Amino acid sequence: MLNAAEGDIVSQPMCPQHPEREAVLTCVRCGRYACAACERGEGRCGECAHLSALEVPDSRARARRATVLQYAAAGAALVGLLFNLLLLPELKEGGEFHRLAVRGMLLLGLVIGIASQVTLLMWVHRVVRQLKALGAGIGMSPAGAVWVWLIPLLNWVKPYQLMRDIAEKLGGARFVALLPLQWWWAAGLLSRILEKVEARLMAGEDTTNGDMVGLLSSVCAVAAALLCVQVIKEIQARLDMRREGLDEEEAPAAGDVAEAA
Ligand SMILES: [Zn+2]
Ligand SMILES: [Zn+2]
Structure with missing residues (x-):
């Protein structure tokens, strides 16, 4: 003042x-x-x-990398799904080759899963940094925005709120409503829950139900990855526009200025 x-x-x-x-x-x-x-x-x-x-370096390259790995995660979940559907009957007969193949796929899925998560968080980190530099900070440091995905329990809700906040800063409530944020987050959570249920069923030797739940979990994982791609692409597109000053908001009307002052 x-x-x-x-x-x-x-x-x-x-x-x-x-x-x-x-x-x-x-x-x-x-x-x-x-x-x-x-x-x-x-x-x-x-x-x-x-x-x-x-x-601040822009987040386009990170968005692309995160997108590719989400597609890879969707692909891996899909392959796992088909594999289970088509080969499960033979697997039960105990073929050594199939057992090895399943183990290999689980490992591959795990690696892709971690890589997709890491690239997503690297992108989120950069996006939050960009927003802060643009004067549209979300009240959280870039590192803090990464931590909310890693802290147990907190990471069931907080990342969703974070992505909502980011979207809101970029395009307001209307942009938030356009994004499939709830579907993406719900599919991801459901997939995680079903995975735990599957593990419990398998531990209890209830393989029939375990397989069924496993299939559902994979379906949810595919959906979550594809929805995540959409979320990344749309948020990045908005951020590019903001960065280039193309969506520069109109100067507030005189009334707004008076209110703000
Ligand atoms: Zn100045
Ligand atoms: Zn002025």
Whole structure:
């Protein structure tokens, strides 16, 4: 805030972008005045917010990598599903080759699962960093945004809220409503729950029901991975637009400025 004496119209600094508007802050980066419409958070003017956002490397490459690995995860779950459906009867007869194949596929699935999770989190980290630089921080550090996926119990709910917050910062409630966030998260949770049920059934030697639950779990995993791809792509597209200043919000109407001041 400025210390200009109230009522001193002549000395009241005005916004260089909007000469008819009074400045409400001095940019911490460039020292120029900015009006409420030009303020972009963290005490910076619009231009500086834009420049500092460009200083943060963009998240496109990470989004692409995360997308490819989600497709791989969907593919692995699908192959596992077909494998179970087609080969399970023979497997029960105890062929050594099939048993090895199943074990190999489980391992491959595990590796792809971890890689897809790691690339997703690397992307989330960069996205949160970008948002902060754009003056649209979600009130969480990039590292914090990664931790919520890793802490047991918390990671059943928090990552979903995090993605919602990110989407909301980028496109408001309308964008959130367009994204299949609930379906993606529900499919992922269901897949995790069914996996645990399957393990319990298998431990109790109830292989028939265990196999059935396993199949359902794979179906959910495929759905979750494909929905995740959609979420990544749409959020990244919005972020690209924001970064390039293409979706620069219209300067708030005079009424909004008065309200904000
Ligand atoms: Zn500035
Ligand atoms: Zn202005």
